[in-house]
Amino acid sequence: xxxxxxxxxxxPEGIYVRPADAWIDPSQPKAKAxxxxxxxDHARGGHSEVWATPETLxxxxxxxxxxxxxxxxxxxxxxxxxxxxxxxxxxxxxxxxQIVLEHAGERVVVSGDYKRRPDPxxxxxxxxxxxxxxTEATFGLPVFRHPDTGSEIDRxxxxxxxxxxxxxxxxxxxxxxxxxxxxxxxxxGHEQPIYYHGAVERLCNLYEELGVSLGEMRHTAGAKKEEMxxxxxxxxxxxLNDRWSRRLPDPxxxxxxxxxxxxxxxxxxxxxxxxxxxxxxDWDELTCxxxxxxxxxxxxxxxxxxxxKHWCMIHQIKARELNLVGYEDEDE
Ligand SMILES: [Zn+2]
Ligand SMILES: [Zn+2]
Numbered sequence: 001x002x003x004x005x006x007x008x009x010x011x012p013e014g015i016y017v018r019p020a021d022a023w024i025d026p027s028q029p030k031a032k033a034x035x036x037x038x039x040x041d042h043a044r045g046g047h048s049e050v051w052a053t054p055e056t057l058x059x060x061x062x063x064x065x066x067x068x069x070x071x072x073x074x075x076x077x078x079x080x081x082x083x084x085x086x087x088x089x090x091x092x093x094x095x096x097x098q099i100v101l102e103h104a105g106e107r108v109v110v111s112g113d114y115k116r117r118p119d120p121x122x123x124x125x126x127x128x129x130x131x132x133x134x135t136e137a138t139f140g141l142p143v144f145r146h147p148d149t150g151s152e153i154d155r156x157x158x159x160x161x162x163x164x165x166x167x168x169x170x171x172x173x174x175x176x177x178x179x180x181x182x183x184x185x186x187x188x189g190h191e192q193p194i195y196y197h198g199a200v201e202r203l204c205n206l207y208e209e210l211g212v213s214l215g216e217m218r219h220t221a222g223a224k225k226e227e228m229x230x231x232x233x234x235x236x237x238x239x240l241n242d243r244w245s246r247r248l249p250d251p252x253x254x255x256x257x258x259x260x261x262x263x264x265x266x267x268x269x270x271x272x273x274x275x276x277x278x279x280x281x282d283w284d285e286l287t288c289x290x291x292x293x294x295x296x297x298x299x300x301x302x303x304x305x306x307x308x309k310h311w312c313m314i315h316q317i318k319a320r321e322l323n324l325v326g327y328e329d330e331d332e
Contacts, residue, residue, distance in 0.1 A: 004297055005132045007103055010322040015110060015134070015301075019103050020083040022051075024110050027326035034085070035060070036112025037096035038175055039331040051080075053087055055095025055210055059175065062202050072097075074123065090114040091125035092279050093176030094207060100128055109293070110134040113331070115278065116285040117149065120183040121176070121212045125289075133295040134322070137303030138280040138329055139258055146258060146282040152275045153184045156232070159252055159273055164230035167195075168273065169251035171237040173331055174200045176279050178234050179207045181256050182214045184277075185232065193218045195228055197235035197244065225249050241270060258282070258332050280332055287311055302327035 009016045014026030022032035029046035036042055036052075038059030043052070045064030050057065057069040072078065072087045074097065079085065087097035092113045099110045109130040116125050139146075160168045172178040178200045185194065193216040196204060204214055220233060229249040239245065240253055255271045258278030266274035281289065286308060290298055298312050298319040305321040312319035 002104075005106060005108055005299075007106075008101070008108055008132070008134075010299070010324065012323065012325045014324065015322070017080075017083060017101060020080040020085070020101075022080055022083075024099060025112065025327075032080070034099055036090065036099060036110065037093055038063070039093070039113065041326060041328045041331060042112060051078075051085075053095040053097050056097070058206060058210065059095060059203070062206055074126075088126040088128055089123035091116065091119060091122060094122045094179070094210060094212060096122060098126070098128065100130070106131045108132040108134065109295075111136060113138070113280055114289075115281045116289065117146070119180055119279070120187060121180050121207065127289065127292050129293050130295050132297045132299060133290065133293050134299040134301060135286065135290070135308075136280065136327075137286060137300050137305050137308045138332060139278065139282050140286055140300070140304040140306075140308040142283050142307065144258065144261055144282045145284060146261070146278045147276055149184060149277055150188065152256075152277050153181075153188050156254060156273070156275055157185070157188060157190060159254070160230070160232060163252075166250040166252055167228045167231050167233050167248050169233045169235060169240065169245060169248055169253050170275070171240045171253070171255040171257075171271075172200075172234055173257075173279075174236045175203050175331070177256055177277070177332075178236075179204060179212060179214060180279070181275075181277065182217075182234065183212065186215050190232070191215065192231060195220045195223060195231055195233040197233070197239050199236045199239065200234055220244075220247065237269075259329070278332060290317065291315075303329070 013028045015024040023030045025042040031048045033047035050069045054071040084102040086100045090096040101108045107130045254273035256275045256277040260274035309319040
């Protein structure tokens with residue numbers, strides 16, 4: 001009998017599904033690409049044909065221009081070569097999917113990036129029992145336990161209200177995190193306009209078009225300094241310490257990221273208010289998901305693979321590292 005999953009071949013540039021002659025999240029241009037979600041390290045331009053959710057195709061369209069895309073709705077089944085394929089929600093960002101592959105009586109689930117806690121901007125992760133679970137491990141160390149999102153948002157609002165002469169500048173990745181922070185603020189009753197840096201504008205507009213309402217948003221470019229006092233400003237992390245921020249009224253610099261668990265990392269980036277808000281599974285989410293799915297094997301794509309591999313061994317689940325290259329942690 002062939003080895004479990006012998007039809008799935010990991011290469012440094014992505015996962016090749018031989019009987020479908022297709023690649024998952026390839027970092028090089030390919031003839032056929034199945035794309036889990038719109039973050040730039042998973043969704044690259046230049047493929048001949050792309051299969052992805054309609055939202056992911058729309059995000060790729062904003063970034064790379066129109067794709068020769070085949071939209072795949074969540075739960076819809078299709079066949080490529082000799083493989084039955086479907087996309088189910090991964091709970092990571094709008095449109096993010098796990099890819100379910102069935103061939104030769106085996107079911108393989110490629111998680112892409114995922115998380116288990118609620119996110120008002122996207123559909124929740126759907127557990128699919130499988131023979132092989134191919135998982136990320138961005139926060140695959142026991143030290144990473146993300147706190148409740150609501151309490152982090154409350155800390156942000158508390159800081160904002162404590163000094164109305166200042167603004168709070170929140171660094172958040174432009175795809176997913178920025179819109180999630182905005183939506184979480186709205187859920188906590190924050191109705192004031194939120195200002196944004198130009199780099200998050202297109203994706204905020206796209207989220208709105210795709211049905212995620214963000215409330216009143218204003219561009220910082222058209223705003224006077226005094227006007228922004230007492231307000232929240234959202235910008236990509238790269239803008240936090242650049243010249244652009246001089247136009248803001250005495251900003252308190254915050255950052256929304258799972259990496260803010262590491263105090264040293266916050267200090268190095270001059271972050272005054274670290275907010276631990278992550279779009280990736282923390283240690284408990286990773287291990288609970290593996291327990292729940294009870295796969296025969298776990299394959300780990302990227303992140304801190306060692307500890308998770310060790311955890312699998314202790315729990316008598318065969319695990320291997322795929323050593324894919326090109327996936328970054330910076331979408332967090
Ligand atoms: Zn991602
Ligand atoms: Zn990623």
